[in-house]
Amino acid sequence: xxxxxxxxxxxxxxxxxxxxxxxxxxxxxxxxxxxxxxxxxxxxxxxxxxxxxxxxxxxxxxxxxxxxxxxxxxxxxxxxxxxxxxxxxxxxxxxxxxxxxxxxxxxxxxxxxxxxxxxxxxxxxxxxxxxxxxxxxxxxxxxxxxxxxxxxxxxxxxxxxxxxxxxxxxxxxxxxxxxxxxxxxxxxxxxxxxxxxxxxxxxxxxxxxxxxxxxxxxxxxxxxxxxxxxxxxxxxxxxxxxxxxxxxxxxxxxxxxxxxxxxxxxxxxxxxxxxxxxxxxxxxxxxxxxxxxxxxxxxxxxxxxxxxxxxxxxxxxxxxxxxxxxxxxxxxxxxxxxxxxxxxxxxxxx
Amino acid sequence: xxxxxxxxxxxxxxxxxxxxxxxxxxxxxxxxxxxxxxxxxxxxxxxxxxxxxxxxxxxxxxxxxxxxxxxxxxxxxxxxxxxxxxxxxxxxxxxxxxxxxxxxxxxxxxxxxxxxxxxxxxxxxxxxxxxxxxxxxxxxxxxxxxxxxxxxxxxxxxxxxxxxxxxxxxxxxxxxxxxxxxxxxxxxxxxxxxxxxxxxxxxxxxxxxxxxxxxxxxxxxxxxxxxxxxxxxxxxxxxxxxxxxxxxxxxxxxxxxxxxxxxxxxxxxxxxxxxxxxxxxxxxxxxxxxxxxxxxxxxxxxxxxxxxxxxxxxxxxxxxxxxxxxxxxxxxxxxxxxxxxxxxxxxxxxxxxxxxxxxxxxxxxxxxxxxxxxxxxxxxxx
Numbered sequence: 001x002x003x004x005x006x007x008x009x010x011x012x013x014x015x016x017x018x019x020x021x022x023x024x025x026x027x028x029x030x031x032x033x034x035x036x037x038x039x040x041x042x043x044x045x046x047x048x049x050x051x052x053x054x055x056x057x058x059x060x061x062x063x064x065x066x067x068x069x070x071x072x073x074x075x076x077x078x079x080x081x082x083x084x085x086x087x088x089x090x091x092x093x094x095x096x097x098x099x100x101x102x103x104x105x106x107x108x109x110x111x112x113x114x115x116x117x118x119x120x121x122x123x124x125x126x127x128x129x130x131x132x133x134x135x136x137x138x139x140x141x142x143x144x145x146x147x148x149x150x151x152x153x154x155x156x157x158x159x160x161x162x163x164x165x166x167x168x169x170x171x172x173x174x175x176x177x178x179x180x181x182x183x184x185x186x187x188x189x190x191x192x193x194x195x196x197x198x199x200x201x202x203x204x205x206x207x208x209x210x211x212x213x214x215x216x217x218x219x220x221x222x223x224x225x226x227x228x229x230x231x232x233x234x235x236x237x238x239x240x241x242x243x244x245x246x247x248x249x250x251x252x253x254x255x256x257x258x259x260x261x262x263x264x265x266x267x268x269x270x271x272x273x274x275x276x277x278x279x280x281x282x283x284x285x286x287x288x289x290x291x292x293x294x295x296x297x298x299x300x301x302x303x304x305x306x307x308x309x310x311x312x313x314x315x316x317x318x319x320x321x322x323x324x325x326x327x328x329x330x331x332x333x334x335x336x337x338x339x340x341x342x343x344x345x346x347x348x349x350x
Numbered sequence: 351x352x353x354x355x356x357x358x359x360x361x362x363x364x365x366x367x368x369x370x371x372x373x374x375x376x377x378x379x380x381x382x383x384x385x386x387x388x389x390x391x392x393x394x395x396x397x398x399x400x401x402x403x404x405x406x407x408x409x410x411x412x413x414x415x416x417x418x419x420x421x422x423x424x425x426x427x428x429x430x431x432x433x434x435x436x437x438x439x440x441x442x443x444x445x446x447x448x449x450x451x452x453x454x455x456x457x458x459x460x461x462x463x464x465x466x467x468x469x470x471x472x473x474x475x476x477x478x479x480x481x482x483x484x485x486x487x488x489x490x491x492x493x494x495x496x497x498x499x500x501x502x503x504x505x506x507x508x509x510x511x512x513x514x515x516x517x518x519x520x521x522x523x524x525x526x527x528x529x530x531x532x533x534x535x536x537x538x539x540x541x542x543x544x545x546x547x548x549x550x551x552x553x554x555x556x557x558x559x560x561x562x563x564x565x566x567x568x569x570x571x572x573x574x575x576x577x578x579x580x581x582x583x584x585x586x587x588x589x590x591x592x593x594x595x596x597x598x599x600x601x602x603x604x605x606x607x608x609x610x611x612x613x614x615x616x617x618x619x620x621x622x623x624x625x626x627x628x629x630x631x632x633x634x635x636x637x638x639x640x641x642x643x644x645x646x647x648x649x650x651x652x653x654x655x656x657x658x659x660x661x662x663x664x665x666x667x668x669x670x671x672x673x674x675x676x677x678x679x680x681x682x683x684x685x686x687x688x689x690x691x692x693x694x695x696x697x698x699x700x701x702x703x704x705x706x707x708x709x710x711x712x713x714x715x716x717x718x719x720x721x722x723x724x725x726x727x728x729x730x731x732x
Contacts, residue, residue: 245716255719256655261728264717277712 024087032083039080056081091164112163113171117178123191124182131187151199153179158200214241214308224308228300230327233289235297239305243281245271249298250285263295270303270323274310296327384693385435390443390478393435399685401432401693404477412480414524415490416597418469420726428697434686436467438679439474445675446475446639451591454633457671459599461644462679463657465723468643469597471679475641479593484638485532485581487594487630489521492601493648495623499608502616506545507572511622512610518570518623522563525577533557536584542576544569556580571622578626585637592638594630598649599642602628603667605651631671642671681720690722694729702732 044054047062059080067078094111095101105111154162156172179198182188188195214222222241229235247267249257258264271277282302286294303323307315318324332341339345385400393402409417409431417425425431442458449456460468480486495517505511526533536556543549544566550559556577563573585592596602602624608616618624631640644662646652656662659676682690691711694700704710718724 245712253719255721255724261717264719268713268716271716272709272713275709277709277716 024090029083029087036083089164110165112165113167116163117175120178123194127185127187127191130190131185150202152202154198154200224305226301226304228297228304230296230300231289231293231330233286233293233297235284235286235294235301237282237284237298237301237305239302240281243279245278247282258295260291263291266295266299269299270306273318273321273323274306274314300326389481390474391481393440395440397435398437398440399689401434401689404431404433412477412528413473414527416473416476416488432693433470433474436471436686438677439471442475442677443478449639451637454636455638455640457633457640457674458677459642459644459659459671459674460677460679461657461659464646465721466679466681467722468679472595472597472641472643476595484591484593485529487592488528489596489627491648492596492598495621496601496606496618497650502608503568505622510620511625512616512620513571513622515567515570518574519564519567522560522570522573526560532590533560536580538580575622575626578630582630582635585635588637594640596631596642598645600644600649600662600667603664603670604649607650682722687715687720690725700729700732705732
């Protein structure tokens, strides 16, 4: 059976569309759309813009301006979107006035799933027939393999959204197995269009981030800068090449600035990981936060600066080691009715 | 460098008794870090960065109380005392060798950041002087005299001053161990009264004064004062040379944590020991040298970033010690770091597998910042 190992935020969302038959009637949705368009024109009028050319981005900006909110969860903030985005897709009523269902597989319970399986199997048989024909004609079979590395199959939730009905894990795994069998056949290129509907590209994380090239200062020594932050500390680091491993923080030596061994170990980590301990000099400035936060901020800044000196593969290693990620942990706010962020008051029985 | 080691070995054999390196001269570059030159008099720039051995009996005789605590632990663990020859010590030794003893005593102040080896430099110099036959007046840590004193007696000699019998007796005992033969040679020049009945006549050996101090603990501080005065007066004559070695000299002019019975704070001048020591450190005598160290670690009411003579001595101390020869001590140079690391490796002190690699060495150098104390503490758990 297939087990989903890496999860994305898409997986965590609940699929409301497949839960049951209509909760919102078509007339209701139509009315919502009309109201939305009217409201859009009113909003454009209020903001002094042209109602005809008022796009969704302008709406978002206007709402953020009129109703500013400091809530962390973006979904919790006030928003104005087209009703089709707000109300999830619902299955329309599947039977006619006389009570007869439209689809022939309605009484199986999972009509779209079984129809999908039938379709896929039809394609499979098609490909096999084509293959037999080619063998009969003694023509060579095409062997262009699809690039499976950069793509993944649809997740169970995405498939549920597509079919608008609930699936079980077993069903989902059977469907994926069928697709894989289909792709494994040599002549599967014929049905490429059909298979593309069930694939998704996995963008490589690294390509989004731009690595700055090295800069050179007066003496011709290469250097690069990086910035980092942790909790409330902000740090900038300038890493010079051809050095002796000397590090200066805010004008003082690290031995004096960080008397604790733990902080110095944090500073050592990026250099040790790349094996360049004695090769670079570093000058950093840091402010805010406490002792540990400043050490973490400098570590991030130096790792970012070292990216320019190092090959792409090593940058990928650093990213996987967690040297290039900003640590999102901040002090949690205290809630009313509790003593701290999590600690409740002492419970007294009476 | 291998040839140097061997050549010195043969040269030293002709000289004073030196303990040779224990192992068979092996394939490993052991000689690079060690030198079998056990006499500080013969140390030159060639030996810089290398460790030399002091035989354990000498350690007990010369340093009953001078060495830092961690170094004493290291001696007990490794069963040998290895001291590194470093540039500040070599400079000091050169100055001492070239100094003219007819002139007033020159004052040297060793200063530097925390944990860079000031006390060890002082001990190196003390070892040299004791080998040369000087009379060594070694005060291990002047800070011990201005803090944590359980008993304070009012001095019988001078009503204003306060005595510290415990510290004085401890110091007298150690002084006796280190300078046995001088105590028989030097004779008192005056008659001293200890209380109503006891007295020391003129012309008695100084050892008797010391015995008196040890026996009658109440008058130990006065005994110390007497010893210091006698030695100072007699060093003029040139029958012996005197080295005054004080560690933590900034304690003499700082503040104390001691309080009198009426809870008023005690100034350092009011302590007999401090008063007498100040007189010694003044350069109004000739026939020797004064070598002192500044120390922030034991100092009271000083910020931890202070290390220059001006900050640590204060105005009073600076004026009192002025003029002096400052000797800065810095962290390990790369060569010294290599030899220290090699020594730990060779004595199997670094047990961690990674510590044997080049990367491990680079890590140690980074994390300790080439500071001797940090390196010592880092290498401990490894």
